[in-house]
Amino acid sequence: MNSEMFAKIDQSTAHKKSRITVSNFAMKNDENLAELIEIAFDISHKNHVKAFWSLELVCNKKLKMFVPYLDRFCEIFPKLKDDSAVRPATKICMFLAKSNHRKNGIELSKDQEHTIIENLVDRLIQNEKVAAKVYSMKALFVLGKKYHWIYEELKPIITQDAFEHSAAYQACARNILKKI
Structure with a gap:
């Protein structure tokens, strides 16, 4: 996975500003969100936790996207x-x-x-x-x-x-x- 979404997650940190950047990028389109969720739900993925951090912010702002x-x-x-x-x-x-x-x-x-x-x-x-x-x-x-x-x-x-x-x-x- 060498996408822009993957790169943003990979470079992210636990800092709120970093998580917000990833979540905002994920909410830009369905493909970004789908990739964020795919990484979050893949427990064996090295960035699974980081993806969950940003997914929480997506759900806080636009829960309907998560349906x-x-x-x-x-x-x-x-x-x-x-x-x-x-x-x-x-x-x-x-x-x-x-x-x-x-x-x-x-x-x-x-x-x-x-x-x-x-x-x-x-x-x-x-x-x-x-x-x-x-x-x-x-x-x-x-x-x-x-x-x-x-x-x-x-x-x-x-x-x-x-x-x-x-x-x-x-x-x-x-x-x-x-x-x-």
Whole structure:
């Protein structure tokens, strides 16, 4: 792969300005976005994590561009192992959950919802970094408005885990527990 998109990803860094440059380039046309996603979803690719960093920004700005790739995302999400890819992937799930809940938002299929829910619960109970757990918690809270059984699962998990994590996790847990 010697494309301009590949070169931009390869030269990118974790700095926000660098990630924004890649995400803006990806949003210029469907081919760039498709290549960014192809790299992000290829777990064995050396730039898979970097691609996920920029994909998160694409989804934050133009989530509807991501819709054609939702089924593939649902397939790859449970396979992610690198913490640096898991964090943006769980944040993408949060964007999807919020959009799915809004009028005129993205409508997830039942299978997509259930796959995302199942994997977010797994991320919440596994030994993940705090940011991924917080995004999982927030996404599950939103999805729980449609599937009330989620709250029954969520309450004991976040109550039990709260004291093992950072102040940021504890604050988010308290906030969500108040709402449910």
